[in-house]
Amino acid sequence: MQMPEPDGAIIARRVEIAALLRAAVPDAVIDDPAETRAYECDALSAYRCPPLAVVLPATTEEVAAVLRICHREGVPVVPRGAGTSLAGGSMPTADAVVIGLARMNAVLEADYDNRFIRVQTGRTNLSVSGAVDGAGFFYAPDPSSQLACAIGGNIGMNSGGAHCLKYGVTTNNLLAVKLVLMDGQIVDLGGPMGEAAGLDLLGVVCGSEGQLGIVTEATLRILPKPAGARPVLVAFDASETAGACVAAIIRAGILPVAIEFMDRPCIRATEAFAQAGYPDCEALLIIEVEGTPPEIAEQLQLIRQIAEGFSPVEFRESRSEEESRRIWLGRKSAFGAMGQINDYMCLDGTIPVSALPQVLGGIARLSAEFGLEVANVFHAGDGNMHPLILYDANKPGDLERCEEFGAEILKLCVEVGGCLTGEHGVGVEKRELMTTQFTLTDLEAQMRVKDVFDPQWLLNAAKVFPLSVSASRREGRNDRKGTSAHAA
Amino acid sequence: MTGKGQARMRPESVEALAEIIRLTDMPLSPVGGGTRLRPGEGQGARIETGRLSGVTHYEPEALTLVVRAGTSLQAVQELLASEGQMLAFEPDGRAGSTIGGVVAANASGPRRVQAGACRDALIGVQFVDGRGEIIRNGGRVMKNVTGYDLVKLMAGSRGTLGVLTECAFKTAPIPQVSLTLALPDLEAGPAVAALTRALTGPFDVSGAGWLPERGALIRLEGLEGSVAIRRQTLAARLEGFGGLVEVPGMNWADLVPEARGGDLWRITCQPTEAPALLAALPEPLALDWGGALIWVELPPGEMPVLPSWSGQAQRVRGTEPALVPPMNSIVARLNRDLRARFDPRGILVGEG
Numbered sequence: 001m002q003m004p005e006p007d008g009a010i011i012a013r014r015v016e017i018a019a020l021l022r023a024a025v026p027d028a029v030i031d032d033p034a035e036t037r038a039y040e041c042d043a044l045s046a047y048r049c050p051p052l053a054v055v056l057p058a059t060t061e062e063v064a065a066v067l068r069i070c071h072r073e074g075v076p077v078v079p080r081g082a083g084t085s086l087a088g089g090s091m092p093t094a095d096a097v098v099i100g101l102a103r104m105n106a107v108l109e110a111d112y113d114n115r116f117i118r119v120q121t122g123r124t125n126l127s128v129s130g131a132v133d134g135a136g137f138f139y140a141p142d143p144s145s146q147l148a149c150a151i152g153g154n155i156g157m158n159s160g161g162a163h164c165l166k167y168g169v170t171t172n173n174l175l176a177v178k179l180v181l182m183d184g185q186i187v188d189l190g191g192p193m194g195e196a197a198g199l200d201l202l203g204v205v206c207g208s209e210g211q212l213g214i215v216t217e218a219t220l221r222i223l224p225k226p227a228g229a230r231p232v233l234v235a236f237d238a239s240e241t242a243g244a245c246v247a248a249i250i251r252a253g254i255l256p257v258a259i260e261f262m263d264r265p266c267i268r269a270t271e272a273f274a275q276a277g278y279p280d281c282e283a284l285l286i287i288e289v290e291g292t293p294p295e296i297a298e299q300l301q302l303i304r305q306i307a308e309g310f311s312p313v314e315f316r317e318s319r320s321e322e323e324s325r326r327i328w329l330g331r332k333s334a335f336g337a338m339g340q341i342n343d344y345m346c347l348d349g350t351i352p353v354s355a356l357p358q359v360l361g362g363i364a365r366l367s368a369e370f371g372l373e374v375a376n377v378f379h380a381g382d383g384n385m386h387p388l389i390l391y392d393a394n395k396p397g398d399l400e401r402c403e404e405f406g407a408e409i410l411k412l413c414v415e416v417g418g419c420l421t422g423e424h425g426v427g428v429e430k431r432e433l434m435t436t437q438f439t440l441t442d443l444e445a446q447m448r449v450k451d452v453f454d455p456q457w458l459l460n461a462a463k464v465f466p467l468s469v470s471a472s473r474r475e476g477r478n479d480r481k482g483t484s485a486h487a488a
Numbered sequence: 489m490t491g492k493g494q495a496r497m498r499p500e501s502v503e504a505l506a507e508i509i510r511l512t513d514m515p516l517s518p519v520g521g522g523t524r525l526r527p528g529e530g531q532g533a534r535i536e537t538g539r540l541s542g543v544t545h546y547e548p549e550a551l552t553l554v555v556r557a558g559t560s561l562q563a564v565q566e567l568l569a570s571e572g573q574m575l576a577f578e579p580d581g582r583a584g585s586t587i588g589g590v591v592a593a594n595a596s597g598p599r600r601v602q603a604g605a606c607r608d609a610l611i612g613v614q615f616v617d618g619r620g621e622i623i624r625n626g627g628r629v630m631k632n633v634t635g636y637d638l639v640k641l642m643a644g645s646r647g648t649l650g651v652l653t654e655c656a657f658k659t660a661p662i663p664q665v666s667l668t669l670a671l672p673d674l675e676a677g678p679a680v681a682a683l684t685r686a687l688t689g690p691f692d693v694s695g696a697g698w699l700p701e702r703g704a705l706i707r708l709e710g711l712e713g714s715v716a717i718r719r720q721t722l723a724a725r726l727e728g729f730g731g732l733v734e735v736p737g738m739n740w741a742d743l744v745p746e747a748r749g750g751d752l753w754r755i756t757c758q759p760t761e762a763p764a765l766l767a768a769l770p771e772p773l774a775l776d777w778g779g780a781l782i783w784v785e786l787p788p789g790e791m792p793v794l795p796s797w798s799g800q801a802q803r804v805r806g807t808e809p810a811l812v813p814p815m816n817s818i819v820a821r822l823n824r825d826l827r828a829r830f831d832p833r834g835i836l837v838g839e840g
Contacts, residue, residue, distance in 0.1 A: 111758075111760075112688060113684050113688065113759065113760050114758040114759055114760055115687065115688065136690075157633060158633045158637065160631050160633075164631065168604060168608060169631060169633075171608075171637065171640065172604050172608045181818075185818055187816065187818040187819060187822075188816070189819070191756060191798060191799055191800065192756045192757055192758050192780050192798055192799045193600065193605075193756060193777055193780050193781070194605070195605075195756050195799075196800065196819070197800050197802055197811050197815060198815060198819060198820075198823045199641055199644070199645055199648075199649070199822075199823050199826055199827075200594070200607060200640045200641055200643060200644055200645075201641075201819065201822055201823075202640075203607060203637055203639075203640025203641060203643070204636060204637055204638065204640055204641045206637065206640075207633050207636065207637045208636055208637075224687075224688055224689055224690045224691075225690060226690050226692075227690050247549035247550075248549070250549050250550070250551060250661075251548055251549045252661075253572055253573075253661030253662070253663075253664070254661070255660070255661060291714060292714075292717055292721075294713060294714075294717055295710075295711070295713065295714040295717060295718075298711050298713045298714055299711065299714075302711075350629040350630070350631045350632055351629065352547060352550050352552065352628065352629055353547070353549060353550040354547055354549060354550055379631070382629070382630040382631045383550065383629050383630065383631070384629075384630075384631040417627070417628055417629070418627070418629050419627050419629055419632045419634045420634045421632075421633050421634050422629070422631035422632060422633065423631055423633055424633070425633055426633075426634060426635065430634075434634070434635065437627075437634055437635075438624070438634075438635060439624070441621050441622065441623060442623055442624050442625065442635075443635070444621075445617065445621070445623045445625070445638060445830070446625070446635050446636040446638060448826075448829040448830065449636055449638070449641070449826065449829070450636075451829060452822060452825040452826050452829055453822070464635065464636075
């Protein structure tokens with residue numbers, strides 16, 4: 001993974017910069033090289049680099065104070081939620097100060113009549129739902145890492161989850177944020193129903209991978225919990241048939257809250273790991289519907305009718321909480337199970353649902369060509385694929401081959417009308433592939449937005465855009481130091 | 489609609505549109521059907537998208553539609569309905585509206601409380617910016633976080649960053665049953681409390697508004713049996729507000745009113761703030777989104793005097809643009825700078 005050469009002049013000033021930061025936010029600065037090592041990577045752990053220093057502020061004002069200093073001194077900044085990014089979104093550089101949100105995890109306000117919760121953004125995703133559960137509400141986006149991942153990171157990457165087929169992703173559930181700009185100015189974006197006059201700045205900040213500012217508070221939409229939910233498991237003797245069944249369900253006008261897909265290699269691994277009792281089959285779907293018992297029965301009857309047209313090997317309806325738990329068990333432990341038997345790389349491309357057979361066929365061909373196994377598990381309803389490529393990190397050359405293979409799969413996703421990433425973000429991982437999906441003009445338009453929010457390109461700068469494409473802006477950094485943030 | 493002596497251009501292709509923008513030095517007003525112009529808008533030479541029309545791609549089983557911006561909203565809705573689908577949001581159907589105009593205005597009707605706004609259903613755009621460059625963002629898949637979300641930035645940008653030429657949307661199945669229930673005796677203020685009761689329970693309400701002649705209105709949609717069950721449990725929950733009656737053939741587009749001679753104001757707020765705002769205003773023309781949106785008519789030129797609240801009031805019909813409270817200075821600077829980046833010559837004129 002190529003990263004820009006760190007600025008030696010900044011590294012040489014480490015002690016001085018740490019002292020400046022410490023004067024502004026005492027007890028929140030880590031600059032002992034033994035301790036900064038804990039922040040050297042995120043969940044893309046194949047790549048590591050200890051930062052210059054780490055600051056763990058407790059308030060928005062402290063975040064602003066740190067950013068003001070870094071802005072004045074021309075020091076790059078890497079924002080970090082919980083460090084669960086699979087794309088290297090919070091991977092530091094040696095000349096950067098990491099601003100971690102870990103200490104900012106308070107619930108500021110839960111307003112049930114107006115159906116929102118306002119939290120500090122270091123709070124974990126699951127604990128947001130936890131905070132409103134007792135009142136009968138939940139926060140809908142549910143990334144697999146929801147036990148650990150922070151709302152700040154969810155906003156940075158516009159995270160999704162299994163249930164976004166019905167409830168949408170982060171951007172559809174985010175109503176307002178408090179954003180600290182690189183120059184330390186604090187601004188509120190959004191408003192009631194997520195709306196404010198003028199351009200939708202909230203919309204462009206969500207998913208900007210920490211490049212436009214640091215979000216310290218978020219107002220999130222909460223929803224009344226449905227009366228109940230129940231999954232069914234449908235097994236097929238071919239992946240293509242499972243894909244066709246998904247299309248038929250959606251075509252019939254039924255919108256389940258989740259449709260998950262697993263293929264044989266994935267089923268085999270999760271069975272060995274979690275013993276969920278899945279049938280012996282080529283592919284299976286887990287389809288979840290919500291409502292009161294009669295509403296659930298009404299939807300499941302329709303789904304069963306449709307599924308039967310595709311001669312499933314098995315149609316397993318849950319009859320109890322315990323059976324529901326077992327149906328979800330294998331899916332939820334899929335990533336852990338794969339990690340047990342191998343190192344793996346998790347991809348995240350999205351494809352039009354109609355292209356599923358073509359893409360699965362293409363992945364199988366590439367798998368043979370590269371000599372690496374792939375297990376497929378994904379959100380079938382919205383076409384967001386998660387092929388897991390298995391490799392051996394101890395085998396020289398295996399990681400590189402795996403990355404090449406992954407890049408080929410993502411190019412295939414783009415070719416059939418899809419995209420490189422559906423919910424994980426670009427980070428450093430897919431940065432260099434951006435030109436397969438976008439023209440230079442398209443990328444230039446996106447970079448102009450960063451020019452407005454962060455004219456010196458100090459925030460998380462070596463991410464998202466191919467290094468050669470962002471080079472002139474990043475390297476212009478030192479020349480522009482001290483110039484007005486308002487310059488055109 | 490076109491003013492005297494005002495130039496009009498109707499480019500036949502995206503490339504021709506880009507060339508016009510590159511070569512011109514006069515102020516331009518991008519216009520779709522011209523049905524949603526606000527005070528101060530539409531003053532430049534009109535650049536119309538009517539000839540950039542037609543469906544590019546429609547995949548019902550993937551719930552996705554790609555359509556050129558000048559296509560009429562009605563044509564889009566008819567095509568989707570022929571496949572048992574609809575747009576995943578709910579634009580009001582003004583005669584002559586184009587789909588690009590709907591997006592540029594982020595026109596989002598009652599379904600916003602359940603399914604989100606236009607910006608939430610919009611998954612891709614192509615546009616020509618003020619430099620005359622053709623830019624794509626997003627795509628035609630539902631989940632996509634590749635690069636910055638300029639799709640959101642374009643939704644509601646009212647022609648100030650560029651001219652939309654193509655839009656991709658998430659579609660949704662038309663519900664088997666759509667049932668409108670009313671609490672006819674409620675005034676606007678008390679109606680908000682009733683709507684809040686409905687929206688805070690597991691009823692999957694897809695519309696929650698108020699009209700002077702109809703009272704509080706609640707819409708339930710879905711499979712037949714499910715709607716019947718929710719209707720019962722909702723009736724029990726709303727017992728304290730009077731009896732729920734069914735409103736057959738309700739047209740929810742009525743929730744987006746027209747002014748009747750005065751200025752039309754659009755006020756957003758938290759629902760619990762609505763009663764205090766309503767007390768300071770004449771009877772509203774409509775409430776929507778459970779009370780988070782107030783439509784009210786004021787005498788021409790008059791400004792509302794309101795207790796401080798968390799939303800904004802904007803004049804959307806009248807002579808002069810007006811916003812209460814005014815935009816925060818940092819937000820205003822970000823808006824101005826973004827416009828300057830996408831349209832450095834300042835030829836795309838909007839309000840203000």
